[in-house]
Amino acid sequence: MPTVTETVREIALNHPSSIRVFEQFGIDYCCGGRKPLAIACTEQDVEVGTVLAALADAASESRPALTDWRNSSLENLAGHIVSQHHEYVKKELPRLDTLAKKVIAAHGSHHLELPEIQSTLQALDQELTQHLMKEEQVLFPYIAQLERALATGGARPQSCFGTVSNPIAMMMQEHDGAGELLAKIRQLSGNFTVPPDACPTYHAFYEGLKEFEQDLHQHIHLENNILFPRAIEMEASSSR
Numbered sequence: 408m409p410t411v412t413e414t415v416r417e418i419a420l421n422h423p424s425s426i427r428v429f430e431q432f433g434i435d436y437c438c439g440g441r442k443p444l445a446i447a448c449t450e451q452d453v454e455v456g457t458v459l460a461a462l463a464d465a466a467s468e469s470r471p472a473l474t475d476w477r478n479s480s481l482e483n484l485a486g487h488i489v490s491q492h493h494e495y496v497k498k499e500l501p502r503l504d505t506l507a508k509k510v511i512a513a514h515g516s517h518h519l520e521l522p523e524i525q526s527t528l529q530a531l532d533q534e535l536t537q538h539l540m541k542e543e544q545v546l547f548p549y550i551a552q553l554e555r556a557l558a559t560g561g562a563r564p565q566s567c568f569g570t571v572s573n574p575i576a577m578m579m580q581e582h583d584g585a586g587e588l589l590a591k592i593r594q595l596s597g598n599f600t601v602p603p604d605a606c607p608t609y610h611a612f613y614e615g616l617k618e619f620e621q622d623l624h625q626h627i628h629l630e631n632n633i634l635f636p637r638a639i640e641m642e643a644s645s646s647r
């Protein structure tokens with residue numbers, strides 16, 4: 408566990424989970440990070456005990472056990488996807504863009520792959536922003552209405568897209584596009600391997616990209632493999 412005498416930079420390097428805590432308390436873990444945690448906390452006017460407790464929490468935080476969504480309602484599953492994964496994407500993309508700018512300012516002249524990673528990330532941002540909006544405003548509400556109609560014996564909801572398979576095919580195609588952009592980022596970054604001269608911000612950037620990839624993989628799995636096939640099956644059963 409981190410101690411008050413370790414420098415902020417050492418803690419950031421040894422415990423990647425600490426970076427979000429430092430960001431939360433406004434503690435500089437990068438250029439100004441070569442000072443003991445106790446002094447950094449005093450300068451930032453925060454209780455060192457509070458920061459240590461937050462660091463311990465962050466380190467012990469494990470990903471919640473994966474829920475088996477195969478038997479939950481589709482409305483609940485879509486709600487989970489939006490609250491966990493869509494909100495994460497919306498919060499994380501601007502943070503990663505800020506980190507990219509900082510890393511390019513400090514290291515861009517020696518690491519020419521960085522500007523390409525940034526432009527790929529921006530392309531991903533554009534694609535995902537549109538994609539999430541279509542799911543949240545059109546597809547997911549339709550699936551929830553369809554489910555309710557089936558449960559209550561009501562009429563199948565009207566849609567502008569014919570069968571639900573049409574928007575689903577489009578969403579799956581967009582998932583492939585996002586997956587390709589992520590794979591390009593992984594390849595450009597050498598599997599998120601920081602170079603020996605990397606500063607803590609560089610570490611935070613690559614760590615963030617890696618987590619982003621993991622989260623998007625889980626997110627797409629829930630849609631492609633559970634939500635979408637069940638919605639197609641549900642629609643087919645409603646018209647039988």
Ligand SMILES: [Fe+2]
Nearest residue numbers: 488539542630
């Ligand atoms: Fe989604």
Ligand SMILES: [Fe+2]
Nearest residue numbers: 542578582630
């Ligand atoms: Fe999606």
